[in-house]
Every structure is written in structure tokens, then in C-alpha cells.
Amino acid sequence: MASNMYLFWGSGSVPCWKPMIALEEKGFGGYPNKLVSFSKKEHKAEDVMKLNPRGQVPTFKDGDIVVNESAAICDYLERRYGNQGTQLIPSDVKEQANVLQRMYEVSNVEGNILKELVYYIFHTKKEEQDEALLKEKYEKGRTELQIWEGYMQKMGSGAFIASKSFSMADVYFFPYLAFFVRLGLNLSKYPALSEYYNRIKDRASVKNSWPPHWAEEPSKADFMKNI
Amino acid sequence: MASNMYLFWGSGSVPCWKPMIALEEKGFGGYPNKLVSFSKKEHKAEDVMKLNPRGQVPTFKDGDIVVNESAAICDYLERRYGNQGTQLIPSDVKEQANVLQRMYEVSNVEGNILKELVYYIFHTKKEEQDEALLKEKYEKGRTELQIWEGYMQKMGSGAFIASKSFSMADVYFFPYLAFFVRLGLNLSKYPALSEYYNRIKDRASVKNSWPPHWAEEPSKADFMKNI
Missing domain, CATH: 1.20.1050.10 (Glutathione S-transferase Yfyf (Class Pi); Chain A, domain 2)
Known part of the structure; x- marks a missing residue:
């Protein structure tokens, strides 16, 4: 399933790192991705802007579903793939x-x-x-x-x-x-x-x-x- | 169930208003509560501080469960009482x-x-x-x-x-x-x-x-x- 996913991210950005840890915990390690350079303003480039008009990373897509806010990606992953990998929100x-x-x-x-x-x-x-x-x-x-x-x-x-x-x-x-x-x-x-x-x-x-x-x-x- | 709940809140505070709308939507209207006066610094008074050492509102309790962050209360209510009142996170x-x-x-x-x-x-x-x-x-x-x-x-x-x-x-x-x-x-x-x-x-x-x-x-x- 991870092959349907795509993440644009920046190195050292806390908002990017959060969903990246969640993706690994849910067993999606190796998902397709692009490391964007902030200094080259690659987060404002067309491939990001097409999915995220705010021109920010993380920008994430899972099939035809686009979710860009850091916490929204984490929340989405746990709700959609709750039974997979680490359970990140306990049931108790x-x-x-x-x-x-x-x-x-x-x-x-x-x-x-x-x-x-x-x-x-x-x-x-x-x-x-x-x-x-x-x-x-x-x-x-x-x-x-x-x-x-x-x-x-x-x-x-x-x-x-x-x-x-x-x-x-x-x-x-x-x-x-x-x-x-x-x-x-x-x-x-x-x-x-x-x-x-x-x-x-x-x-x-x-x-x-x-x-x-x-x-x-x-x-x-x-x-x-x-x- | 709402009688086990208690909310400390301030008038006009966006973080307070959010869980108050969620409580109403989930069918808990009429829950016990206290309107605190910011100008009298009642959010720093003992009854709030006991449940929320940060001395902030909203401060919320449901039986012996204490949840204080605005978004955490909303998230908690929908997860715990998902089948009650308005469904606030769609299933699709x-x-x-x-x-x-x-x-x-x-x-x-x-x-x-x-x-x-x-x-x-x-x-x-x-x-x-x-x-x-x-x-x-x-x-x-x-x-x-x-x-x-x-x-x-x-x-x-x-x-x-x-x-x-x-x-x-x-x-x-x-x-x-x-x-x-x-x-x-x-x-x-x-x-x-x-x-x-x-x-x-x-x-x-x-x-x-x-x-x-x-x-x-x-x-x-x-x-x-x-x-």
C-alpha cells in the first residue's frame, strides 16, 4: 500500500518528522518521497503547490487522498490503518x-x-x-x-x-x-x-x-x- | 452521564468554545460547569489548578478522567461517545x-x-x-x-x-x-x-x-x- 503514498518533506522540520515517525510505526517504511530543500525554496515548487497551495511541507498523498497538515497526517494514518503496525492511540x-x-x-x-x-x-x-x-x-x-x-x-x-x-x-x-x-x-x-x-x-x-x-x-x- | 462531567471555561475564549460546541453536539447540554473570570484570575484559583496545574481553561473532567487541552477534549468526546449525538468525524x-x-x-x-x-x-x-x-x-x-x-x-x-x-x-x-x-x-x-x-x-x-x-x-x- 505504501507505494500509493508520497511524502514531500524537509530535513530537520518537526512538522515533517512527526508523520515520518508515524509512517514508520505503521509499517510503511520505504514509501516514495522527495526531500525538498528549503534554501532552494523547493517547497514552493510546482509539484508541492499542486497538492498543497500553501507551499508547505509535509505534503502527503495516499492514492487520491491529499492530507498536508502534520497532525492531520498522523491522525489520518492511525484512523485508516489502525490495525496495522504500532497502535498509536490506545483503546483503554x-x-x-x-x-x-x-x-x-x-x-x-x-x-x-x-x-x-x-x-x-x-x-x-x-x-x-x-x-x-x-x-x-x-x-x-x-x-x-x-x-x-x-x-x-x-x-x-x-x-x-x-x-x-x-x-x-x-x-x-x-x-x-x-x-x-x-x-x-x-x-x-x-x-x-x-x-x-x-x-x-x-x-x-x-x-x-x-x-x-x-x-x-x-x-x-x-x-x-x-x- | 453528563452529570459526571465538569467544565471550567471563560466567556469568549476560542479554546473554551470549541469543546462547548462539541459537548452540545454530543448531547451533553446542561453539564455542570463554572464560568471563570479572567480579570479576577479565577483560572489560577485552586479548583482549576487542582485539575490543571497550568492554570488554564478549558479544564475538563469526566468522572475521574481529566482532559484540559481544547483539542484533546474534542478528540476525547468524539472517540469515547462516537455513537452519541452528532458524528463529528465522518466514517467515509x-x-x-x-x-x-x-x-x-x-x-x-x-x-x-x-x-x-x-x-x-x-x-x-x-x-x-x-x-x-x-x-x-x-x-x-x-x-x-x-x-x-x-x-x-x-x-x-x-x-x-x-x-x-x-x-x-x-x-x-x-x-x-x-x-x-x-x-x-x-x-x-x-x-x-x-x-x-x-x-x-x-x-x-x-x-x-x-x-x-x-x-x-x-x-x-x-x-x-x-x-
Whole structure:
């Protein structure tokens, strides 16, 4: 079935990595795909725009069905291919509710760390960065990370971010954590997340979808060591 | 069953309104609830914090299950009570994919209109607003609205934003549209959205959950008339 699928994606993009992990978990590894170059603006090229007029990746197609939003692709895959590969949304009502809660709660990681802190540093010249504001942003990011450290401590060693099994909450959360580690995050301050990170990074679905340029080039930034 | 449920909510909050429409559609109208006052910081009070340490609304509980993220509550309700009330995620694969795509695509309305434009005007003193930047933001917001006007035109009169029936995509989209209308949006420039708005605002689930202070007080702002 995977031969009917097609994914346009960018290396290192969290929204792309999420459905790529889901595709691997559902047993669709080896699906046809195109790695687009952001610097060459290939996400605005005709082959993408034809399927996704917003000119964004991920852009995904399964036969004649087109789904482009990162979370929509994940949701679609699990609903359509629920019985295949890893079950990413548990059936047990209580466990399911916890997975849903954590999945959507990841938007706080995006808001409080990625947009608030990482984008500020990426988009503000060093000499224009406001030191007091930056300190506040690091503090806010630290508080957010500590919330997730607390969740992981509560789940216990060997468990996953929202359940005893690997779930959609891990698909949503792990790419952010890995991105922060790439940007210098020192996990020794977050022992439960450290154990989690070191275990998940070797999971087949994650290894097979690891951003290729991360494996090839060192990161140019390491400011997340300050968090 | 609704008597086991409890919702903390704020009037006029889009994240609160979404699960409130879903609750009504699933047949849980009349669920126990508390309207919290943001200005009195009641979302940081003990009864909320006990269930939701982030101190945010919506905060929702169904028996001993606590789910707090807006989209997580909607997702939880439809998964757990799928056979009850309105079916919010269609079963047909193609229709389902379109509903999922539009549901998550609403994040662009949040990003390109609410955060980019509405929050800029809310949080920037009039004399500090940059006219060229503001013009750019209006243009970006207009482009976003036109995308949804296009979707609605394609769906055809009498249909809904992503399917022939009312779906979760309407639950996610309508509260934003209504908020923009409250802020002065002139729908005569968007005829398909205008027909949609006037039909959905009278839907029982929407009327029953309409932000009470909107009904009581006129809006202080009407800048969305410029979009």
C-alpha cells in the first residue's frame, strides 16, 4: 500500500518528522518521497503547490487522498490503518485520554520553547537581544521542560511520555526534544528525559527518519545549553 | 452521564468554545460547569489548578478522567461517545481525510489572523503601531480568510466547512469566524462565509454555547472591518 503514498518533506522540520515517525510505526517504511530543500525554496515548487497551495511541507498523498497538515497526517494514518503496525492511540479509555492530553499539550512546548526562545534567538541579531527578556525566556522554557521531566518521572523508567507503550504522544513530543538536544540542551539536568531520549533515539522508526543533515553536519548553535 | 462531567471555561475564549460546541453536539447540554473570570484570575484559583496545574481553561473532567487541552477534549468526546449525538468525524475515508485536514489547518487562522493581526493590535498601543507592518498583517489575514472563502464556495451553499454534514472542522473553525465578526469583520466581502456564518450562528449547539458577554455587551473594537 505504501507505494500509493508520497511524502514531500524537509530535513530537520518537526512538522515533517512527526508523520515520518508515524509512517514508520505503521509499517510503511520505504514509501516514495522527495526531500525538498528549503534554501532552494523547493517547497514552493510546482509539484508541492499542486497538492498543497500553501507551499508547505509535509505534503502527503495516499492514492487520491491529499492530507498536508502534520497532525492531520498522523491522525489520518492511525484512523485508516489502525490495525496495522504500532497502535498509536490506545483503546483503554483512561490511557487514551492521557495520550490525547499529552499530544495536544505539546503545543506548549512549541509555544513556550520553540517560538518563545528558539525563534527569538534565531531571528534576533546577537547585539539586539535584550538580556533581561532573554533570561525570562530561558526561565519560561526551563519551566516547560521541567513539566515534561515531571511527567516522565511519574511514568517511570522504561515507559513512554504518556503511556506504557509508545504512542502518538511520543510521535508529537520526541522531535522537539531531539531538536533541543541538537541545539545544545544538556539532558543531565533532566534525568528522566535523558533516559527517555537515549532510548527513543535508537528506536527503529526514529532512526529511520532521523533528519539526514543532522547526522552529517554538526549544529551551528548550542544556546540550549543555557536552559 | 453528563452529570459526571465538569467544565471550567471563560466567556469568549476560542479554546473554551470549541469543546462547548462539541459537548452540545454530543448531547451533553446542561453539564455542570463554572464560568471563570479572567480579570479576577479565577483560572489560577485552586479548583482549576487542582485539575490543571497550568492554570488554564478549558479544564475538563469526566468522572475521574481529566482532559484540559481544547483539542484533546474534542478528540476525547468524539472517540469515547462516537455513537452519541452528532458524528463529528465522518466514517467515509475521503470525507474523513478532508475533515482532519481542515481541522488542523485552522491553526493557520490562529497563526495568520489571531496571533499575527488581532494580538498585534490588542498588545500594541495605537501610537506605537507600525503602519506598513499593520498593512502587511491585514493583507496576510485577508489572504487567509480568502482561502476559507474558497473552501466554502467549493463546498457549496448549505454545506459545511469540510463536509456535507456539520463536523469537527466546523467546531474548530466557527469560533474564530464569530470572534472576527465580533471584532468588526464585514462578511459582505466574503459571501460564502457570510451564508455559512448566518446559518451556523443559529445552530442549537452554537447558540447554547454563545459567549454570554458577547450577547450582553457590544465589542470595544471593530478593527477587523479593515480586513
